Amino acid sequence: MSFPKVLTFTFIMVIASLSNAQTFTFTAIPDEDESRLVERFSRIAEHLQTELGVEVDYIPVKSYAAAVTAFRNSQVQLAWFGGLSGVQARSQVTGSKAIAQGYEDQFFKTYFIAHHTTGLEKSATLPAALQGKTFTFGSKGSTSGRLMPEYYIREAFNSEPRELFERVGFSGDHSRTIAQVQAGAYQVGAVNYLVWQKKLQAGEIDLKKVKVIWETPTYPDYQWTIRGDVDKRFGAGFSDKVKHAILNIKDEKLLAAFPRKSFVPTSNNAYLPIEKTARKIKLLQ
Known part of the structure; x- marks a missing residue:
């Protein structure tokens, strides 16, 4: 055919x-x-x-x-x-x-969160009591989990994070940052505010163990x-x-x-x- x-x-x-x-x-x-x-x-x-x-x-x-x-x-x-x-x-x-x-x-922002044993409370400025604590960022390449929080830490204390904190870590992502601070593996951390809000609404955050202590000004x-x-x-x-x-x-x-x-x-x-x-x-x- x-x-x-x-x-x-x-x-x-x-x-x-x-x-x-x-x-x-x-x-x-x-x-x-x-x-x-x-x-x-x-x-x-x-x-x-x-x-x-x-x-x-x-x-x-x-x-x-x-x-x-x-x-x-x-x-x-x-x-x-x-x-x-x-x-x-x-x-x-x-x-x-x-x-x-x-x-x-x-108009994004970063939350600084702290384990309850630090005694840190929410404030309008970065508390001086952050010095000497253990601190975790998110990924090394994260804007909300590393770039902006590090910028504001340097501005507030005129010091690099490794000079300011007892120990500095990089969790890899925002979910792990929350988990590590809530578990007390790190005393303080920096996290994407939307991830925090979503996990809070899902009931995955225990506010008796971890709380927001400061939030950055907004940025894109x-x-x-x-x-x-x-x-x-x-x-x-x-x-x-x-x-x-x-x-x-x-x-x-x-x-x-x-x-x-x-x-x-x-x-x-x-x-x-x-x-x-x-x-x-x-x-x-």
Whole structure:
């Protein structure tokens, strides 16, 4: 049986198109329990795939640095970064842009939390009694778990954390910071305020054991950053389609999993304060 030449040509073109199809990939900094991240971002992948009309894969990573490396090496084209990791990634990939942030990320903040045995109470300023305590940050590359708390510690005490505290640790993520301070493994820690609020609402924090003692002024934090070569790889206007798809996330359960009220537009300029702070304390060259 023979096929008309037009149908044969069309069939060949469809097969060629399928073979040339690319998968759009993205990642996210591992700021919480891995199981929660997989659940959240697998649903984001489904949403993007529906909106963009291409196959979309979420690629989990083990560290903030790994997320930046994956972005730099074009293993992913999009990433959910913190303020600092986003600045680091964009500085290494020409033309990359911050395209959207959570509504709350326009005015983010860090909570300093303390174990009940310290006797520390909530105050308007960083208490002098922090000196000599054991202290844990989150990840070394975290904006809310390391960059901003270290900046304010240095400002308040004119001293580096290792000079100020008896022992300094890096828990790796905000969930572990809360767990370690609540268990008394560290006396004080710095944590993303949204993770604290979510765990508090879930009944996972015992306020008899751990409490908030200070909160930082607000600063810009998490954002979606896209590589500058996406339009070249996926077609003109594709980056705008990605931005629209993210801003168009309306699923209340999905937004609550971040947790965010909505996503709003942003730009690289919004993160200049983070860049300046990172350079000041030598976390960015």
